[in-house]
Amino acid sequence: MAIPTIAEAHALFAKKALSPVELLDQCRERIEALEETLHVFVTPTFERAGDEARAAEARMMSGELLGPLDGIPIGHKDIFCTKGIRTTAQSRILADYVPDEDATLVHRLAEAGTLMMGKLTTYEFAMGGPSFDLNWPPARNPWGIERMTAGSSSGTAAGVAAGFILGGTGSDTGGSVRVPSGHCGIAGLKPTYGVLSRKGVLPLSFSLDHAGPMAWTAEDCALMMNAMAGHDPGDPSSSRHDMPDFTGNLGRSLKGLRIGVVGHFHETDNPANPAVLGAIGEAAAFFAEAGAEITSVTLPSLQAFNAVSHVLITVEAAAVHQGDLRSRYGEYGELLRSRLTPGALISGVDYVQAQRRRREMVLEVARVMEGVDILLTTSTPAEAKPLFGDQKLRNLDLPPFTAPFNVTGQPAISVCAGFGAEGLPLSIQLAARPFEEPLLLAVADAYEKAHAWRTRRPALLGYAEPRAVPLTLGPHPEASERPERVRAHHWSARSAGRP
Amino acid sequence: MPPRLSLDDLAALVRRAGLPMTPEQIAALHQGSWGYLETMLDRVSGAGVDRFAEPAATFDPEQR
Numbered sequence: 001m002a003i004p005t006i007a008e009a010h011a012l013f014a015k016k017a018l019s020p021v022e023l024l025d026q027c028r029e030r031i032e033a034l035e036e037t038l039h040v041f042v043t044p045t046f047e048r049a050g051d052e053a054r055a056a057e058a059r060m061m062s063g064e065l066l067g068p069l070d071g072i073p074i075g076h077k078d079i080f081c082t083k084g085i086r087t088t089a090q091s092r093i094l095a096d097y098v099p100d101e102d103a104t105l106v107h108r109l110a111e112a113g114t115l116m117m118g119k120l121t122t123y124e125f126a127m128g129g130p131s132f133d134l135n136w137p138p139a140r141n142p143w144g145i146e147r148m149t150a151g152s153s154s155g156t157a158a159g160v161a162a163g164f165i166l167g168g169t170g171s172d173t174g175g176s177v178r179v180p181s182g183h184c185g186i187a188g189l190k191p192t193y194g195v196l197s198r199k200g201v202l203p204l205s206f207s208l209d210h211a212g213p214m215a216w217t218a219e220d221c222a223l224m225m226n227a228m229a230g231h232d233p234g235d236p237s238s239s240r241h242d243m244p245d246f247t248g249n250l251g252r253s254l255k256g257l258r259i260g261v262v263g264h265f266h267e268t269d270n271p272a273n274p275a276v277l278g279a280i281g282e283a284a285a286f287f288a289e290a291g292a293e294i295t296s297v298t299l300p301s302l303q304a305f306n307a308v309s310h311v312l313i314t315v316e317a318a319a320v321h322q323g324d325l326r327s328r329y330g331e332y333g334e335l336l337r338s339r340l341t342p343g344a345l346i347s348g349v350d351y352v353q354a355q356r357r358r359r360e361m362v363l364e365v366a367r368v369m370e371g372v373d374i375l376l377t378t379s380t381p382a383e384a385k386p387l388f389g390d391q392k393l394r395n396l397d398l399p400p401f402t403a404p405f406n407v408t409g410q411p412a413i414s415v416c417a418g419f420g421a422e423g424l425p426l427s428i429q430l431a432a433r434p435f436e437e438p439l440l441l442a443v444a445d446a447y448e449k450a451h452a453w454r455t456r457r458p459a460l461l462g463y464a465e466p467r468a469v470p471l472t473l474g475p476h477p478e479a480s481e482r483p484e485r486v487r488a489h490h491w492s493a494r495s496a497g498r499p
Numbered sequence: 500m501p502p503r504l505s506l507d508d509l510a511a512l513v514r515r516a517g518l519p520m521t522p523e524q525i526a527a528l529h530q531g532s533w534g535y536l537e538t539m540l541d542r543v544s545g546a547g548v549d550r551f552a553e554p555a556a557t558f559d560p561e562q563r
Binding site for chain 1 (some may be wrong): 509512513516517518519520524527528531532533536539540542543544545548549552553554555556557559
């Protein structure tokens with residue numbers, strides 16, 4: 001594997017076997033070869049990343065790395081505000097919006113020493129996509145460029161899978177971190193509601209919006225969480241819980257862990273295909289072999305969760321966009337218009353009933369979680385669908401597997417669970433009780449480390465792969481060399497970090 | 500999924516919301532997602548909800 005994880009890159013930095021500048025160059029090589037195909041970036045900021053890489057390299061050489069994220073190339077979904085850098089939400093409505101302040105999470109990740117590679121493709125306002133009538137195209141799935149990445153954190157998922165970045169930010173209101181993570185074969189965590197600040201993240205639904213880290217592995221998500229989590233007085237929903245070390249439980253034994261398989265989610269509510277069912281069954285068998293107790297649990301149906309989720313999201317989103325819907329209706333993409341409009345027509349009574357149902361569901365799931373530590377299902381019912389085709393009704397007749405944990409607010413993670421017949425990623429989803437991210441990440445990490453999925457990257461990278469960096473921690477024999485270009489730089493107009 | 504609401508009633512809701520939709524856009528909404536939405540609204544309706552059931556969103560008097 002030539003593309004290091006965050007943990008591996010940090011270990012190589014510590015040994016001076018790789019430098020942040022070299023790592024940045026490797027990412028740039030892949031970007032220059034494949035960005036025109038994958039459409040990961042809305043606004044690249046490579047000049048800034050280069051400056052940050054040189055500063056990180058200086059810290060590395062003087063033995064003063066700030067921590068595991070120092071010198072790591074990342075990107076931010078283009079709904080995270082970035083000071084002085086346009087933040088478009090992939091919409092004509094905000095095409096020229098340049099915030100004067102960083103989102104809290106952008107600031108915290110910069111303080112940790114990350115290299116900001118750019119602003120990443122999303123669905124319009126994290127809701128309308130994949131759309132082809134916007135100023136920017138949707139991201140393509142590196143595992144199959146005619147397939148959806150899903151969304152809405154699509155650029156982050158595709159960028160991590162393709163090795164453009166080693167991690168990035170996403171937001172998840174009904175699954176927008178976990179579903180693209182599943183389809184792109186990476187790890188994506190939706191933490192407990194309130195653990196990560198929403199300040200400076202363009203809102204979709206105040207009740208259900210969660211920010212989350214996305215990376216190649218659960219371990220990398222844990223490393224990102226350590227830099228991202230913590231109370232933010234600027235976010236009224238920010239938790240005041242003491243934040244743990246999110247890597248603290250990695251490597252723990254799974255013996256005695258109680259895992260509840262939510263069979264009706266993937267067997268009857270939204271039947272998953274045989275490959276996904278096989279992956280869930282294999283995961284359950286793995287956990288049992290590792291000493292966990294596997295049981296079957298029953299939660300409210302996916303349809304019931306989806307109804308609550310859909311009403312809350314569409315009404316709150318319509319409230320956020322009310323002014324522009326009335327005055328700039330035609331400037332929204334067709335897909336987002338079709339999804340926002342019903343929210344403006346739903347009655348106040350129906351909205352309150354959805355919030356009452358939500359609380360009932362939270363309490364019902366909490367009762368189930370008294371008997372189990374972890375829930376197991378999938379994050380997607382099948383491999384990624386074709387990118388083209390009518391998207392308008394997709395979320396309505398097939399309830400997502402991810403929305404339940406936005407409704408309950410508990411943490412959930414999607415991790416790669418192998419590959420289907422066409423070589424497209426499969427995924428499982430794990431969920432834990434609120435504020436038990438360290439346990440959740442440890443279980444996901446144990447699962448990943450016991451399987452070989454993490455050594456496999458999209459075949460698309462074959463011709464673009466830079467000279468391999470050895471991941472054994474000895475000195476790099478060619479540490480001073482830079483990878484050769486594999487293709488001419490053919491999108492220079494967009495690479496200067498300017499709109 | 501056929502909607503219960505008539506096209507005229509939907510058009511009235513659109514006017515009340517102040518949305519500058521064309522008749523074609525309203526008809527597309529009526530024939531497209533509105534029926535699905537009605538099914539979801541049925542699922543969240545108050546029938547069966549305990550009289551004392553509080554909403555999940557509660558007011559924080561400190562508004563921190």
